[in-house]
Amino acid sequence: MGREPLVPIKLDSYKPLRELVFETLREAIIKGQLAPGERLMEIQLAEELGVSRTPIREAIRKLELEGLVLMVPRKGAYVASFSLKDVVEVFEIRGALEGLAAALAAERITDQELEELQRHLVRSSELIGNADLDGMVEVDTGFHQILYQASRNERLGQIINNLREQIQRFRQTSLSYPGRMKRAFEEHREIVDAISARDPELARKLAQEHIENAENSIMQVLRLEKPNAPTEES
Structure with missing residues (x-):
């Protein structure tokens, strides 16, 4: 049960780490690897991508601004569903x-x-x-x-x-x-x-x-x- 883990970030790009993390999570949401309604656990995502929680947290905030993530008070971040x-x-x-x-x-x-x-x-x-x-x-x-x-x-x-x-x-x-x-x-x-x-x-x-x-x-x-x-x- 559960989804396939995300592939660890490869530092073979000129882009800053936080941008690579953001793009990786964004692509995973768009492709459905991170499914609508799925809770985004910072620790788990950090382990999968091989990074600290800080760029994960920053990426989740940016994804919320784009409407791809929903922040639920006292519950955390979830992949936004669409109706x-x-x-x-x-x-x-x-x-x-x-x-x-x-x-x-x-x-x-x-x-x-x-x-x-x-x-x-x-x-x-x-x-x-x-x-x-x-x-x-x-x-x-x-x-x-x-x-x-x-x-x-x-x-x-x-x-x-x-x-x-x-x-x-x-x-x-x-x-x-x-x-x-x-x-x-x-x-x-x-x-x-x-x-x-x-x-x-x-x-x-x-x-x-x-x-x-x-x-x-x-x-x-x-x-x-x-x-x-x-x-x-x-």
């Missing part, structure tokens, strides 16, 4: 912004950026064949990042970036749903075709549908979770 309401609210915003990004990209994208999108499609196809969820999450993130860049609207990218942590967590959950990786790839290909054809309205429509389908996948995953999991808040 169906959380999903709906984030995806209402994301659908509108992604649609706008795709429409603007259809008007402003460069040939080099189009080539990058095509390369992401090729890589996605390889990852689906290997059932590589982590790799697919990374490529999916990069695909959408190119769309934000190609929109030539920095503020749009900044607004989406404010939802980064929630989006990454939801992305991992969505792509874990059976068949979703393949369908997401097909939806990406349709979006790229619309952008290549310089059709803003079609690109907007397809991007919004893509986000709606991702949301539906997350809903299915949440409904399959344990009945007592704190995900059904209204």
Whole structure:
């Protein structure tokens, strides 16, 4: 019973130790290794990562500010759960912004950026064949990042970036749903075709549908979770 221990921190980076600890815990939460509702025990995490409690404590505070950790008075720190309401609210915003990004990209994208999108499609196809969820999450993130860049609207990218942590967590959950990786790839290909054809309205429509389908996948995953999991808040 219990989860797999986290891998000890490797000091082979120029980054400060506290930043490495923060990134390690953040990634473990996003990937679900530290599950929603799990209590974060400073001593245990320090032992697993091979560090003192101080950087663990600092990382937990930062994760609380990002909404990934919930501090419960007299009980401690827990990995924050997300409810169906959380999903709906984030995806209402994301659908509108992604649609706008795709429409603007259809008007402003460069040939080099189009080539990058095509390369992401090729890589996605390889990852689906290997059932590589982590790799697919990374490529999916990069695909959408190119769309934000190609929109030539920095503020749009900044607004989406404010939802980064929630989006990454939801992305991992969505792509874990059976068949979703393949369908997401097909939806990406349709979006790229619309952008290549310089059709803003079609690109907007397809991007919004893509986000709606991702949301539906997350809903299915949440409904399959344990009945007592704190995900059904209204």
